[in-house]
Amino acid sequence: MSELPTPSNAAVGSAERPLRVAVIGSGPAGVYAADILTKSDEVKSGELTVSIDLFDRYPAPYGLIRYGVAPDHPRIKGIVNALHKVLDRGDIRFFGNVDYGTDLSLDDLRKHYDAVIFATGAIKDADLNIPGVELEGSFGGADFVSWYDGHPDVSREWPLEAKEVAVIGNGNVALDVARVLSKHADDLLVTEIPDNVYAGLKASPVTDVHVFGRRGPAQIKFTPLELRELSHSQDVDIILYAEDFEFDEASDEAIQSNNQIKNMVGTLTNWFAEQPEDLSELTASRRLHLHFLHSPVEITDSPETPGKVAGIRFERTELDGTGNARGTGEYVDYPVQAVYRTIGYFGSPLPGVEFDHRKGIVTNDGGRVLDASGAPVPGVYATGWIKRGPVGLIGHTKGDALETITHLLEDRTALPVADDAAENAVVALLESRGVQYTSWDGWNRLDAHERALGAEATANGGSHGVSVERERIKVVSREEMVSISRDGAGAVVGS
Ligand code: NAP
Numbered sequence: 001m002s003e004l005p006t007p008s009n010a011a012v013g014s015a016e017r018p019l020r021v022a023v024i025g026s027g028p029a030g031v032y033a034a035d036i037l038t039k040s041d042e043v044k045s046g047e048l049t050v051s052i053d054l055f056d057r058y059p060a061p062y063g064l065i066r067y068g069v070a071p072d073h074p075r076i077k078g079i080v081n082a083l084h085k086v087l088d089r090g091d092i093r094f095f096g097n098v099d100y101g102t103d104l105s106l107d108d109l110r111k112h113y114d115a116v117i118f119a120t121g122a123i124k125d126a127d128l129n130i131p132g133v134e135l136e137g138s139f140g141g142a143d144f145v146s147w148y149d150g151h152p153d154v155s156r157e158w159p160l161e162a163k164e165v166a167v168i169g170n171g172n173v174a175l176d177v178a179r180v181l182s183k184h185a186d187d188l189l190v191t192e193i194p195d196n197v198y199a200g201l202k203a204s205p206v207t208d209v210h211v212f213g214r215r216g217p218a219q220i221k222f223t224p225l226e227l228r229e230l231s232h233s234q235d236v237d238i239i240l241y242a243e244d245f246e247f248d249e250a251s252d253e254a255i256q257s258n259n260q261i262k263n264m265v266g267t268l269t270n271w272f273a274e275q276p277e278d279l280s281e282l283t284a285s286r287r288l289h290l291h292f293l294h295s296p297v298e299i300t301d302s303p304e305t306p307g308k309v310a311g312i313r314f315e316r317t318e319l320d321g322t323g324n325a326r327g328t329g330e331y332v333d334y335p336v337q338a339v340y341r342t343i344g345y346f347g348s349p350l351p352g353v354e355f356d357h358r359k360g361i362v363t364n365d366g367g368r369v370l371d372a373s374g375a376p377v378p379g380v381y382a383t384g385w386i387k388r389g390p391v392g393l394i395g396h397t398k399g400d401a402l403e404t405i406t407h408l409l410e411d412r413t414a415l416p417v418a419d420d421a422a423e424n425a426v427v428a429l430l431e432s433r434g435v436q437y438t439s440w441d442g443w444n445r446l447d448a449h450e451r452a453l454g455a456e457a458t459a460n461g462g463s464h465g466v467s468v469e470r471e472r473i474k475v476v477s478r479e480e481m482v483s484i485s486r487d488g489a490g491a492v493v494g495s
Contacts (some may be wrong), residue, residue, distance in 0.1 A: 027063020
């Protein structure tokens with residue numbers, strides 16, 4: 001029940017009746033949007049008062065940073081510190097373990113908030129439509145990332161039985177997947193990897209990881225730092241192939257005009273130049289092969305063990321002068337026992353919201369969510385990968401959030417006014433539904449617990465017989481995360 005009479009638009013945003021905003025998703029996109037709104041000129045000048053609740057389906061905050069960034073990328077994890085500072089201020093409430101669509105519907109949100117911003121990202125793999133994609137041993141890269149990042153909703157076990165593996169795609173996710181697959185598990189112990197992930201990787205018999213791009217070395221979507229990092233893995237040799245070094249006019253132009261491409265083509269060329277002609281002179285126990293101009297055609301079945309991946313067939317491609325590739329009619333087979341598809345992420349539809357199934361995004365215009373007729377849905381917005389698709393680095397999400405918030409502020413006087421905007425109304429609703437939501441204080445408890453696990457392992461001389469300093473060990477199970485977060489103090493919301 002509302003404690004306040006329903007106000008007119010004019011009264012919304014006053015000190016007595018703040019503009020109530022729900023943000024769905026506490027990854028970088030959601031936190032940036034909430035932060036930008038609280039720091040807007042309107043709010044800073046006192047013209048507008050806002051009250052923001054941030055919801056996440058996971059018991060912990062940070063979305064992609066916790067469940068999408070490779071564990072051996074602490075530099076990117078540093079973004080967590082910035083996000084932590086925003087949420088630790090206390091002016092944005094965090095509700096974890098709340099699933100939009102199950103625990104809260106759009107109608108619920110519209111009843112309690114004047115505006116809703118979806119920042120749910122993209123976590124599924126884009127489809128690769130080739131025969132054999134359903135075979136056992138054919139994996140979505142995004143699922144593997146979720147596994148090694150200790151995502152609460154994926155199986156604890158991952159079948160790492162292959163000696164030879166193919167990774168399809170030439171983006172940074174392909175590099176992450178190939179690096180984690182080829183790296184020795186002990187070298188990942190300095191990271192926050194959960195014990196089940198260490199155990200799985202430690203037992204992996206892998207010897208050769210092949211990464212395949214369908215275009216040339218100047219068309220890669222890697223970034224320079226991430227590419228160079230491949231050579232830092234211990235006891236892993238990188239192997240390149242002369243026939244893959246093809247450059248067309250568009251490649252030359254890209255190399256001249258784009259420093260990143262120039263830099264990466266330089267890295268690949270140097271690696272190739274340093275490689276012995278006789279590959280048997282290489283000494284590492286694992287090899288990471290980088291192939292270009294290979295377009296996947298079919299994942300092949302095993303005659304001995306039907307239903308299991310036994311290989312992968314590619315059509316060799318050539319550049320067409322514009323940087324695009326065309327098939328040559330030449331086919332080549334590689335024996336592999338596992339295939340990882342890392343050809344991009346794809347967004348998932350959200351109940352009650354129009355979805356563009358071709359692009360995998362919420363239908364929107366500059367962050368204003370549109371209905372089936374193309375008209376803006378008053379008070380409903382989107383930001384981040386669910387708004388523009390899974391492209392760009394984390395920092396790019398800030399500009400995106402700024403656009404969405406600018407539009408929200410432009411629409412401010414025309415927003416539909418929530419019936420029941422009292423801050424405790426949504427808490428009462430969640431409790432009435434038995435939702436075991438977590439809070440910011442709860443996250444601080446879980447964070448401290450994970451750090452304590454790391455400190456304990458360090459004090460005991462490391463992990464698994466390897467002497468390493470461990471900053472944190474992630475808790476994986478949702479039940480355990482919720483119970484540690486809610487421990488003792490019950491559900492303390494906000495700060
Ligand atoms: P991405 O950068 O878009 O790369 C996708 C790759 O898949 C491209 O090489 C693409 O080739 C290829 N591909 C697409 N469809 C294909 C098909 N049918 N057959 C063969 N290859 C196909 O996507 P991503 O790697 O998922 O990365 C998503 C975003 O996250 C990027 O902005 C990335 O930089 C970022 N990210 C950053 C890091 C980091 O450490 N900095 C880590 C992970 C992700 P074409 O170019 O020919 O289309």
